[in-house]
Amino acid sequence: MPPLLEHEVHYDWIAFVRFRDSDTGAFTKYFGKVAGEDKYKHRGIECRQRSSPSYIDDAQKALIRAVDAYRDPEAVCEELQSWVD
Secondary structure, eight states: OOOOOOOOOOOEEEEEEEESSSSSEEEEEEEETTTTTTTTEEEGGGGGGGTOOHHHHHHHHHHHHHHHHHHOOOHHHHHHHHOOO
């Protein structure tokens, strides 16, 4: 039987993170914008892990906000470049 999905909240958009060695997405690793709120949900990614340095946490959350604001890969890559620099 396939795994069941549990409804958690409505999202304006959601992105499932793929497995490292596959093109399929993991149901336990995702981020998305909560519908009707200025809030994001993060599950299974670095910004949720206590072992991640605060710099990584801040950068990943900034990139997620850039995805929401621009919906353009080039703009998100520019945001990433600013964190790398």
